[in-house]
Amino acid sequence: MIEIDAIDRRILAILQKDGRITNADLAARVNLSASACHRRVQRLEQDGFIRAYTALLDRRKLARLSTVFVEITLSGQATELLEAFERGVRTIPDLLECHLMAGTADYLLKLAVADTDDFARIHREYLTRLPGVAQMHSSFALRTVAETTALSL
Amino acid sequence: MIEIDAIDRRILAILQKDGRITNADLAARVNLSASACHRRVQRLEQDGFIRAYTALLDRRKLARLSTVFVEITLSGQATELLEAFERGVRTIPDLLECHLMAGTADYLLKLAVADTDDFARIHREYLTRLPGVAQMHSSFALRTVAETTALSL
DNA sequence: AATACCACGCAAGATTCTTCGATCAATCAC
DNA sequence: GTGATTGATCGAAGAATCTTGCGTGGTATT
Structure with missing residues (x-):
């Protein structure tokens, strides 16, 4: 290194x-x-220490005020199932993050949405169509206390 | 607008x-x-559409390979309690995000850590010292499937 | 149809980047 | 100790880029 x-x-x-x-x-x-x-x-x-330069936009100005976290449990753990799920996840337009979590075969998704109606639309158009989903649990963020992309150095 | x-x-x-x-x-x-x-x-x-320009760093190169989500339930919902907690949260050096979640008085924290030992250290030095915490539940991300700061436009 | 209002393109001066060779300090072998 | 090597620094200059003033054209309003 x-x-x-x-x-x-x-x-x-x-x-x-x-x-x-x-x-x-x-x-x-x-x-x-x-x-x-x-x-x-x-x-x-x-050397790759800097991955990218980006402009961070204001979600308020662009009507993406709410952050939603979605926990998803798959119906199995077969590699093909996970791959199909992950391919599907990557097509969600307002997805900010998707993590494979330890413990159960759970994924944690983070989405930027305008409001509850917008989330309902995304839920209907994208989330319900993801393959292999057994359970899904959504949590709205009321307020973002801290948010940074900067690592401590 | x-x-x-x-x-x-x-x-x-x-x-x-x-x-x-x-x-x-x-x-x-x-x-x-x-x-x-x-x-x-x-x-x-x-007009504030662009909040900031930033360089995104490579967490692998900087030994912050793991992402940990911590769910925290407070012992009460008094304003002072929340404020004290949020003040404390903001001092955690490796904190990436902190959201006040809907439903119960739960906070969701996202941290960038090097490994389990590093998280143990942060847990000991910072998380256990946060005021008003009733419950704490930590989840490790095994793998990040998708991660972007770009909103869909 | 006249006017006002934007946003545009062009061009030039000001700023900034990017690379060159020379210099300096530290390290290592002898 | 001494000379060589390495790596990083600096100053300077040419190249690239930014930034602004000005004139023009299109569009909406009256």
Whole structure:
């Protein structure tokens, strides 16, 4: 595994918060020249530490105010069943996350929906059509207390 | 609420995937001149549609391979209790999300941890010290099937 | 039909990126 | 100790990009 030092971690921490900071400003904040800083960022990108640069949109402005978590138990654990289920899951347009959970053969899905009606539509059009589902349990988030994509460094 | 048109949605969709695309390339992909495109992006930023630009890091490279969901039931529902709990939650360094869930007074936490030992440490140092906790139930994600920050547009 | 209003494209000045060679410090072999 | 090697740094300059002013065209409103 490629090692990174304290300066690299500072660079990553800053880019996690502001992915569009200019190289000159980033260099100043980590006390490096622009060229040295630029080289480090390039290396971090090439080595795969930086997976992507993204714009995070405001869900309120785009009418996706509610977050719903859906726990799903499959009717079996055969590989084909899981694969078919996962293929289906990936086609859900408003899916944010899907995790295979330990313990029982449970999946946890996270969706961004506009409101309860919107969730009802997604439930009807997508969730009920997923193959191999034995049980499904949905939970609405009332309020998001904390939400970040930044890892602690 | 400020309205956006189809071109704005295309711009947002592209920026969600590549937050560092050059304005010239973005303009070409939405069939606009660079200046017109730049003006739209500026407007989308000022109007708050774009909340932030971020770099998404590779959790594998940074030894945060596991995702853990923690369901927490509080011992009561008094406002002070919730506020104290939420203040405490926000200090957990590896916390990715915290949602107040509908139904019972339950919180759902999502954490990025290195492994079970790391989670044990976080559990000991942070989770057990959260005020007002009546019950706690942790679930490990075995595998992440899908994970995106991009909303469907 | 006249007017106002946007959004557009073009172009140019300002900013920023990106790469080059030279320099410096640390490490290692001898 | 001394010289060589490695790796990272810096400054500078050319290339790329951003950003803004201005004139134009299309559309809606009166």
